[in-house]
Amino acid sequence: MRLLPRTRERWLLKRIPPGPSVRLDQRCIFIMPSAVGMAFMIALLLMLVAAINYQNSLAYALTFLLGSVFIVTILHTWRNLAGLVLQATRAQAVFLGEQVRFRVRLESRGRLYQAVALCWPGGELQRVDVPAGGTCEVELSLPSEHRGWLKPGRLRVESRFPLGLLVAWSWVDLQLAALVYPRPEAGELPQTAGTDDVDEGSRAHGAGVDDYQGLRDWQPGDSRRRLHWKAFSRGQGLLVKDFSALVGEEPLLDLDALDGDLEARLSRLCHWVLELSSRQQPFALRLAGKTMGPGDGADHRNLCLRELALFGQQEREP
Structure with missing residues (x-):
């Protein structure tokens, strides 16, 4: 049964609570085969059927070899997000109609993370490599549509490294927010004397x-x-x-x-x-x-x- 958006949000709120800094672990990371991975699994199934039908040892060996590669890829895809730390940085205030630029810092406390992608729901993925023991920053933009606080909500973090057969992802809420000022429009100066009663x-x-x-x-x-x-x-x-x-x-x-x-x-x-x-x-x-x-x-x-x-x-x- 597909979860409704509100139900999913409540579930994510308990599993991945909001915070200015989030470290991805086994509770935060989800993984499943990608479209390429599904096609790969179907091909493996067909190869296995052919091997059983023709009793071909070479076909068995190739099928099991590729199947083991798929299983090992599950671990490597998951590890490419596990332990990664995401931190929010302060966003600059903008005027209504301008692009709000949010900056997210990715920190590695150990190994190298390759081809990590971030985006807002429905947005374009931006991929970066995080050096071992280092940090990098990703700038994500959103249009400002109303004045006040702009809160983009949860951010999608995903990885398809190394073979693209699986996709590991997470939804993190870094409590990002930016202040949007009214759009300046020229007009008559509404000035009155501050102390009209003073001589x-x-x-x-x-x-x-x-x-x-x-x-x-x-x-x-x-x-x-x-x-x-x-x-x-x-x-x-x-x-x-x-x-x-x-x-x-x-x-x-x-x-x-x-x-x-x-x-x-x-x-x-x-x-x-x-x-x-x-x-x-x-x-x-x-x-x-x-x-x-x-x-x-x-x-x-x-x-x-x-x-x-x-x-x-x-x-x-x-």
Whole structure:
């Protein structure tokens, strides 16, 4: 009886539990004859029938020799996966519509593994050789079709080495996940004054990009674009150019201030997060009453992009 997909998944969950690292052993590896192997077995059966019919000793010898080769191939095909360690590596975030590139590390803790193939269900196999006692990486791509976490699920690992008569395979869940940001789309800047109730003369100065104030010591998180290389070449250490802006003048990117459907509004906000970050302009982002910032720099940009990607989704972590 053929197992239903959900039943198969529950069975695999118990037999091969998910994890960032999986070592293939006898519980994880399945093996059966390939199409070529089935044809080989039928040919052996016909040879055996012919040998019995004609009582030919040479036919018996050839049949049993090829049969023993088939049996030995079972062990070698299984051993080409046994002991192999698969590890997940962190996938880079992408924007909606781009290809997500997952990297899987294959590690050998002993022998050489040859012609090991990996693919997603229904995808194209990618074959690699894993050196004895070494590692190699395989890059597998998937299209991003929706924002949020992209979880490809179980990965097929198989081997037909050495003769292709049998196929040994396994389904492993390395808990791979990649964050997909909304697709950036240009549109009107949804900005409002951060402190409209404050008088012009009473606003204080803070970090910004408007007025040059001088040089200060470099601190972790400072943009490399502001480094003063001439001072560094004169042996004065790492200094950065300091700018100021009026506090309260930072743009506020408010989701509720935009018109249109949710995905279109998130795409426009994503565009302006990238645009203002490239200008090194401090800004704040407000999503359904939750405000991030004001701030600037890569950390603030990544935080805002993450919140845009996961907005309205219950699952926040992969």
